Amino acid sequence: xxxxxxxxxxxxxxxxxxxALGVAAMYGLKWARELPDYRELDNLTRSLGSETxxxxxxxxxxxxxxxxxxxxxxxxxxxxxxxISPFMVGALISNEDRRFFEHYGLDPYGLGRQVQRVARGxxxxxxxxxxxxxxxxxxxxxxxxQARTPDRKFKEWILSVQVERSFTKSEILQTxxxxxxxxxxGPVELYGIYSAAQAYFRTTPKDLTLGQAAYLTVLVPNxxxxxxxxxxxxxxxxxxxxxxxxxxxxxxxxxxxxxxxVQPRGWxxxxxxxxxxxxxxxxxxxxxxxxAVVTTRAPHFTQQVEQELVRRFGRDVxxxxxxxxxxxxxxxxxQSAAETASREATGLPPGATLAATxxxxxxxxxxxxxxxxxxxxxxxxxWNNAAQGxxxxxxxxxxxxxxxxxSTGLSQSHREEDRPVSFPCTGCKNGVYEPKNFEGxxxxxxMTIREALDRSLNLVTVRLADRIGLQTFFGKIRELGLxxxxxxxxxxxxxxxxxxxxxxxAAYAPFVNGxxxxxxxxxxxxxxxxxxxxxxxxxxxxxxxxxxTPQVAWLGLDMIRGVVNDLNEAQGGLAGRAKxxxxxxxxxxxxxNGPKDFWxxxxxxxxxxxxxxxxxxxxxxxxxxxxxxxxxxxxxxxMELAHQGQALRQFSEPPGIQYVDAPDQQFLxxxxxxxLDPNYRDAANTEVQADAPPPTLYRETTYRPGNDPDxxxxxxxxxxxxxxxxxxxxxxxxxxxxxLEDLPGYAPDESPAPLQDEQADPEAVKAARGxxxxxxxxxxxxxx
Numbered sequence: 001x002x003x004x005x006x007x008x009x010x011x012x013x014x015x016x017x018x019x020a021l022g023v024a025a026m027y028g029l030k031w032a033r034e035l036p037d038y039r040e041l042d043n044l045t046r047s048l049g050s051e052t053x054x055x056x057x058x059x060x061x062x063x064x065x066x067x068x069x070x071x072x073x074x075x076x077x078x079x080x081x082x083x084i085s086p087f088m089v090g091a092l093i094s095n096e097d098r099r100f101f102e103h104y105g106l107d108p109y110g111l112g113r114q115v116q117r118v119a120r121g122x123x124x125x126x127x128x129x130x131x132x133x134x135x136x137x138x139x140x141x142x143x144x145x146q147a148r149t150p151d152r153k154f155k156e157w158i159l160s161v162q163v164e165r166s167f168t169k170s171e172i173l174q175t176x177x178x179x180x181x182x183x184x185x186g187p188v189e190l191y192g193i194y195s196a197a198q199a200y201f202r203t204t205p206k207d208l209t210l211g212q213a214a215y216l217t218v219l220v221p222n223x224x225x226x227x228x229x230x231x232x233x234x235x236x237x238x239x240x241x242x243x244x245x246x247x248x249x250x251x252x253x254x255x256x257x258x259x260x261x262v263q264p265r266g267w268x269x270x271x272x273x274x275x276x277x278x279x280x281x282x283x284x285x286x287x288x289x290x291x292a293v294v295t296t297r298a299p300h301f302t303q304q305v306e307q308e309l310v311r312r313f314g315r316d317v318x319x320x321x322x323x324x325x326x327x328x329x330x331x332x333x334x335q336s337a338a339e340t341a342s343r344e345a346t347g348l349p350p351g352a353t354l355a356a357t358x359x360x361x362x363x364x365x366x367x368x369x370x371x372x373x374x375x376x377x378x379x380x381x382x383w384n385n386a387a388q389g390x391x392x393x394x395x396x397x398x399x400x401x402x403x404x405x406x407s408t409g410l411s412q413s414h415r416e417e418d419r420p421v422s423f424p425c426t427g428c429k430n431g432v433y434e435p436k437n438f439e440g441x442x443x444x445x446x447m448t449i450r451e452a453l454d455r456s457l458n459l460v461t462v463r464l465a466d467r468i469g470l471q472t473f474f475g476k477i478r479e480l481g482l483x484x485x486x487x488x489x490x491x492x493x494x495x496x497x498x499x500x501x502x503x504x505x506a507a508y509a510p511f512v513n514g515x516x517x518x519x520x521x522x523x524x525x526x527x528x529x530x531x532x533x534x535x536x537x538x539x540x541x542x543x544x545x546x547x548x549t550p551q552v553a554w555l556g557l558d559m560i561r562g563v564v565n566d567l568n569e570a571q572g573g574l575a576g577r578a579k580x581x582x583x584x585x586x587x588x589x590x591x592x593n594g595p596k597d598f599w600x601x602x603x604x605x606x607x608x609x610x611x612x613x614x615x616x617x618x619x620x621x622x623x624x625x626x627x628x629x630x631x632x633x634x635x636x637x638x639m640e641l642a643h644q645g646q647a648l649r650q651f652s653e654p655p656g657i658q659y660v661d662a663p664d665q666q667f668l669x670x671x672x673x674x675x676l677d678p679n680y681r682d683a684a685n686t687e688v689q690a691d692a693p694p695p696t697l698y699r700e701t702t703y704r705p706g707n708d709p710d711x712x713x714x715x716x717x718x719x720x721x722x723x724x725x726x727x728x729x730x731x732x733x734x735x736x737x738x739x740l741e742d743l744p745g746y747a748p749d750e751s752p753a754p755l756q757d758e759q760a761d762p763e764a765v766k767a768a769r770g771x772x773x774x775x776x777x778x779x780x781x782x783x784x
Contacts, residue, residue: 050078050323050529051293054305056330057524063296065306066188067319075185075293077194077323078529081174084193084205087213089173090248095217095239097130098246100173104164106132106157131160134176177205182216183223186289190223199288200226200264210253211260214239226288229267229280264288298335300371300384301328305522312535313526324534327525329365334358334607337641338368345373345634348613349598349621355385356638357502358609361509364518364544366502367607368642383616386501388746391597391612393504394495394590394627395456397477399563400507401493402453402461403556404476405468407548407686412450412559412673413663416460416467418443423466423490435462435494438591451667453559454566456574456589458494465493471689479547480507480517495592501610504601509608511560511586514654515553516544550654551676551683557603557651558674560586564602566671577632578602580640582648587635589627594620600631605649607642611635656680714746722748 052065066073081089093100106129128136135156163172181189182196190196193205193216201212208216214236219225225232240254249257258275266287269280296302305328309318318324338356345354353373359366371384383389406412419442425433436442437458452460465473473493477484482504484497499507506520526535548556564585567573574589578600587602598613598621611631615621656679662671676683715724715733723746724733 050076050319052309052318052324052326054296054302054326054328056297056328056332056335058332059327060297060332061292062298062328062330063302064293065302065309065318066294073188073294074191075188075195075199075290076178076191078178078192079194079205080530081170081177084174084177085208085213087210087249088177088193088205088208088216090243090246091210091213091217091239092177092220093130093173094242094246094248096133096220097128098242100130101169103129104161106160129160130176131163131172132156134172134179135159135163137179137181138175180220181223182219183226183288185293186286186291187294188290190290195290199290202265209260209262210240210249210257211236211262214243214257215262215264226264227282227285229264229269229282230277233277233280297332298330298369299380299382300386301330301335301366301369301522303371303382303384304366304369304387308522309526312523323529325527325529325531326523329360329367329522329524330369331367334368334642336368337638338370339374340641341634341638342370342374343376344637347630347633348373349615349625349630351615352613352621353381353385353616354611354613354634355389355501356609356611356634357386357505358607358638358642359502359505359509359520361512361603361608364506364509364521365524366520366522368638369502381616385612385614385616389500389612390498391500391614392495392498392592394592394597394599396504396588396590396599396601396610397482397493397495397497398453398456398461399511399556399560399588400477400480400482401465401468401473402449402559403511403548403552404473404686405449405464406555406559407476407552407684408468408472408688409681409684410449410468411675412555413448413660413675415446415448416452416463417446418452418457418459421459421463423462425489433490435459435490447667448663448673450559450562450566450662450671450673451664453588454562454574454668455572456563461493462490465490469688469690472686475689476547476686479545480510481519482507495590501599501601501612504599505608505610508560508587508601508603508610510547510553511557512603512605512608512651513544513553514550514652515546515548517547518544549683549685551656551680552686554651554654554657555674555676557586560588560602561651562668562671563588566668574628575600575602575632577628578636578639580636581643583639583643584651585639586651587632589632591627595623595625596620598625598627598630600627600635602635602639604639604643605651606646607639609635609638611638656683716746717748722746724748 050067054062054064056062066075068074139159167175178192178194180193180196181191182193182199183190185195185199188195190199196216196219197203197205197208197212200216201208203212215232217239218232218235225235237258240249240257243249244251244254259271259273260275261269261271263269266282266284267280268283270278272278305326306318309324309326313324338358342354342356348354355371356369357366358368369384369386370380371386371388372380374380385391405414418437420434420436422432422434425431428434435458438456442459443457447457447460449460449464452464470490470492474484477492477497482497482499484492488496502520506518510517521537523535524537525533527533547553561584564573564575564578564587567576569576575587578587579585583604583606585602585604587600590599590601591597596614596618599610601610602608611634613627613630613634656677658675658677659672660675662668662673665671715728716722717724717728717733725748
């Protein structure tokens with residue numbers, strides 16, 4: 001009976017073992033099929049993410065573009081092994097994996113100790129090699145989130161062996177040191193040895209001392225030890241002893257390191273001569289936080305830099321590959337001037353904000369930018385009105401029209417009637433478009449276009465636009481980087497065109513630089529973290545596109561100099577408040593219907609700039625404000641600060657210009673007009689294009705889809721200036737034409753959080769998709 005039972009028991013055990021092996025094999029095959037590709041470790045610098053650091057033109061740091069893991073911003077800078085102190089390498093190996101150079105991913109001694117602990121009923125501790133930890137924290141992180149499961153451990157072992165066969169020990173160690181989590185850095189989480197060295201000691205990994213390296217290594221298993229220095233100190237002594245045993249350091253080096261007065265950020269630690277701690281007090285829990293990582297100077301400018309980087313290199317390169325080093329066009333002095341002018345601007349209409357920008361008119365470099373009204377030390381809202389806010393530009397478009405007229409052969413003394421006029425208009429009230437001057441004032445006389453621009457008269461302007469033809473005008477507008485559409489009609493001549501302050505500044509730059517248009521740019525040089533050059537503007541100089549001849553550009557400049565200088569306030573001058581010091585100033589005010597938008601765009605021989613004022617969510621402002629009183633002083637303050645210390649310069653006049661007395665001296669006293677020398681008649685060389693039928697429909701702001709391949713008609717939420725969603729109320733949706741390169745800046749919130757009882761409005765869904773009904777609006781009456 002006993003023998004029979006033993007046979008049964010033996011058969012049962014064998015059957016159980018076979019079954020167990022079968023189950024293990026089945027699960028092993030299943031888990032093996034689910035293994036991630038170990039070769040992805042080669043691209044780890046991309047998946048890890050790294051800071052991209054941004055600098056001003058003088059090398060001053062502006063801030064960093066910070067990658068995220070989920071919703072958490074992380075601070076990580078990828079470094080190579082030769083950029084890390086040998087003390088750090090030795091400390092890490094002695095503490096975490098003393099047989100790192102002897103095993104092939106799995107340490108049999110460590111596994112044996114684990115089996116013994118399990119047999120005794122003890123908790124499982126350690127045993128993982130550096131390679132195991134690296135695989136767990138990279139290739140398997142997203143799948144298991146540190147969970148201890150049999151399948152994760154199996155995959156970890158298999159992947160570790162594959163990694164050890166394919167990568168050198170140095171590569172594994174380097175990647176591990178760039179991967180470790182080193183605690184809370186305040187607004188960011190600390191990943192990698194560079195961030196740890198910066199956070200805890202404000203030094204670089206290369207310059208870590210032996211004592212500092214031992215301290216950081218002790219934090220690896222538990223970053224919370226930072227708050228318990230009395231616990232860290234004895235662990236450091238054990239680690240230093242191990243390093244002596246392992247041959248990383250000598251006994252003398254250990255003794256010196258123990259006497260080293262290690263002072264982690266935020267702690268006040270006193271030692272005796274033997275290196276023993278006499279007192280340790282945590283005086284500032286936030287001292288190790290890397291606030292400087294996320295503190296950005298000129299945040300709106302930096303937003304534009306980020307968009308240009310992503311457009312040029314792609315998001316993976318910007319936030320991976322060890323990070324980039326980006327040198328920009330921003331001039332700290334000009335930026336400070338814009339910020340000061342914004343903070344000092346106290347005469348804004350109720351509820352209004354502002355935007356301002358300054359560019360170099362000779363190369364298109366953006367030197368300064370603010371996208372919101374700055375109020376004390378309060379951080380500005382994220383939306384950038386200087387580069388994202390599409391606003392009607394009002395009469396600031398008129399100098400572009402008048403200069404186009406001059407380029408067709410007309411002169412500043414050309415006359416148009418300042419009398420009521422009407423044009424056939426299918427979509428307008430009573431079938432006609434009847435523009436009016438601001439506040440309905442009309443002189444009922446013929447006048448020169450020089451005087452008409454000085455007084456910003458709409459009736460003369462519309463007649464002039466009709467004379468040269470909309471196709472001629474629109475062609476020139478597009479060459480200047482502005483978007484319009486035939487459906488806007490003659491109202492475009494009065495400012496029914498929407499664009500941004502930075503693009504308006506670029507459109508005025510040809511007046512100063514001899515007639516060349518250059519798109520605004522923000523970046524001069526980009527390198528990777530090792531210094532390899534990825535982009536250098538000097539190797540790809542912007543040639544500029546000729547819009548005017550130098551002579552016609554000068555005639556246009558002379559016209560906007562007249563807007564600033566011809567008339568004083570008693571005579572109806574509009575922009576005299578923009579003048580400062582002895583510097584020559586030229587520019588134009590602008591006010592859109594409502595009034596909704598106030599503008600001043602102007603230039604000196606040195607800088608060209610634009611200032612916009614309006615309400616963030618749109619809407620009318622009080623009628624007793626106007627741009628000459630609101631914007632021109634802000635522009636003046638910005639420019640006088642930017643010009644401080646600069647040698648006085650004059651505008652550079654080209655050959656072929658003569659001057660004559662202005663007719664009607666009673667209206668323009670002592671004014672001389674710039675005219676073309678007869679020998680330079682070819683300078684006025686714009687061909688007049690016939691307007692194409694059918695007749696134009698005049699509208700205020702709504703654009704029809706056009707054939708422009710570089711722009712797109714989108715639906716925006718007027719309250720956020722971002723793309724409309726299904727939760728945007730229909731009354732808040734407006735159609736806007738946006739440059740394709742600017743589209744990322746209009747992205748809606750990634751995770752909109754509607755109220756629990758909120759349902760998508762079917763009409764809003766249709767409107768957001770562009771399925772809106774046709775609405776009729778009254779064409780604008782442009783104010784000065």
